[in-house]
Amino acid sequence: METHFKKRIGFLSFGHYGTGRGSQTNTAADALHQAIDLSVAAEELGIDGAFFRVHHFARQQAAPFPLMAAIAARTSRIEIGTGVIDMRYENPLYMAEQAAATDLIADGRLQIGVSRGSPEPAANGAADFGYHPLDGETGADMARRHTATFRHAISGAGVAEPGEHAYMGGERLLRIEPQAPGLSERIWWGAGSRATAVWAARQGMNLMSSTLLTEDTGVPFDQLQAEQIQLFRGEWAAAGHGFTPRVSVSRSIIPVVDDTDRRYFGLRAQVDGKDQVGMIDGLLSRFGKSYMGDPADIARDLANDAAVQAADTLMLTVPNQLGVAYNTKMLANIAEHIAPAIGWEPATA
Known part of the structure; x- marks a missing residue:
C-alpha cells in the first residue's frame, strides 16, 4: 500500500570544527x-530531521553512528540520518550491525543516505x-558493491556460512544481528546526475539530491534537478517496488533578520543568488544558488523552486x-517565515 508523504524539512550539518575566527x-x-543539542532544539521547533554529512581525514563529522545513537537517546520524534556515507570506506556487514542497532535505539527513525562519495x-x-x-x-563500482552487500544484510538475508557452534534455527546461512524491521526502505542514494538517479530507482533506494549536479544542460539548477526527480519517479514506477519512494533536495537558506545575520552573511546576501557552473572530478557541474536575505523574498523564491516543490523533503x-x-534561531526563522511557503507544517509529537 502506497504512502503519500507530507512536506518535511530537516537540517544538514557537515560537522566542521576548528579554531577559526x-x-x-x-x-x-x-x-x-552541539550536534546533539541542535537536534534536540530542532525537534522542539517541529523540524522533521537531523542529518549529517560524513567525511574522512578532515576536521568534520566522520563516524556517524555513535552520534546518531546519542541523538536518538535524547529525542523521541525527529528523523536522524546521514547525507551521505561514502560507501568506498565501509565494511558493509559491520555497518549493517551499527545501522540496525542505531535504528532500534531510535525506534525506527533512522534514514541512511549513502553514495559513491565525493x-x-x-x-x-x-x-x-x-x-x-x-x-x-x-571506486564507484566498489561503493555500489558495498552498498548491495549492506542492503542484503539489513534485509534479513543470510550472509555467512554457519560453523560448528552455530545455532541454526532453521536457517542455512547466518544473518547479521540485530535486525531492524523496515530499515531496508529507509536507505537513500546520493545521486549527482540524472543517470545515477535512474539507477537508484532501479535498485529501490530513495533519492537524495544535493546542491550540485555533475552535469550541466544549460537550464537553471532547480529545473535540471526537477528533471532528475521526474526521471527517478518514472523509473521507480516502472520497476514496481512495493513502497513509495522519498526524495530530498538540499538548499543553503540563510534568513537575514538582525545585526548578527548581517555581520555574518550580509555581504554574501548581496552577491549570491545565482547558479554556478564549474568542474568537479573532471566533470562540468552545476551548483545551485544560495538563498540569503529577507525571509519574505526567500519564501517567494523557494515557492518557485521547481525541485523544492517536486521533493517531499x-x-x-x-x-x-x-x-x-x-x-536554532536560524531554523526558527525558517520554520516560521519561510517553510510554510513550500507547504510545510511543524511536526507534533
Missing part, C-alpha cells in the same frame, strides 16, 4: 555535543581503510560552527 566548535567534542583529502583514503576495488572495478545546510544558539 568566530568558531564555536573548536574541537571535535564541541561539534559532537573528493576527499586523502589520495586513496579507501585503500588506507583497507578497501580496494576488484579487478576491473572503479528539504535539507537545510547549517553553518554548524556558529553554534547551537545561532543555528
Whole structure:
C-alpha cells in the first residue's frame, strides 16, 4: 500500500570544527555535543530531521553512528540520518550491525543516505581503510558493491556460512544481528546526475539530491534537478517496488533578520543568488544558488523552486560552527517565515 508523504524539512550539518575566527566548535567534542543539542532544539521547533554529512581525514563529522545513537537517546520524534556515507570506506556487514542497532535505539527513525562519495583529502583514503576495488572495478563500482552487500544484510538475508557452534534455527546461512524491521526502505542514494538517479530507482533506494549536479544542460539548477526527480519517479514506477519512494533536495537558506545575520552573511546576501557552473572530478557541474536575505523574498523564491516543490523533503545546510544558539534561531526563522511557503507544517509529537 502506497504512502503519500507530507512536506518535511530537516537540517544538514557537515560537522566542521576548528579554531577559526568566530568558531564555536573548536574541537571535535564541541561539534559532537552541539550536534546533539541542535537536534534536540530542532525537534522542539517541529523540524522533521537531523542529518549529517560524513567525511574522512578532515576536521568534520566522520563516524556517524555513535552520534546518531546519542541523538536518538535524547529525542523521541525527529528523523536522524546521514547525507551521505561514502560507501568506498565501509565494511558493509559491520555497518549493517551499527545501522540496525542505531535504528532500534531510535525506534525506527533512522534514514541512511549513502553514495559513491565525493573528493576527499586523502589520495586513496579507501585503500588506507583497507578497501580496494576488484579487478576491473572503479571506486564507484566498489561503493555500489558495498552498498548491495549492506542492503542484503539489513534485509534479513543470510550472509555467512554457519560453523560448528552455530545455532541454526532453521536457517542455512547466518544473518547479521540485530535486525531492524523496515530499515531496508529507509536507505537513500546520493545521486549527482540524472543517470545515477535512474539507477537508484532501479535498485529501490530513495533519492537524495544535493546542491550540485555533475552535469550541466544549460537550464537553471532547480529545473535540471526537477528533471532528475521526474526521471527517478518514472523509473521507480516502472520497476514496481512495493513502497513509495522519498526524495530530498538540499538548499543553503540563510534568513537575514538582525545585526548578527548581517555581520555574518550580509555581504554574501548581496552577491549570491545565482547558479554556478564549474568542474568537479573532471566533470562540468552545476551548483545551485544560495538563498540569503529577507525571509519574505526567500519564501517567494523557494515557492518557485521547481525541485523544492517536486521533493517531499528539504535539507537545510547549517553553518554548524556558529553554534547551537545561532543555528536554532536560524531554523526558527525558517520554520516560521519561510517553510510554510513550500507547504510545510511543524511536526507534533
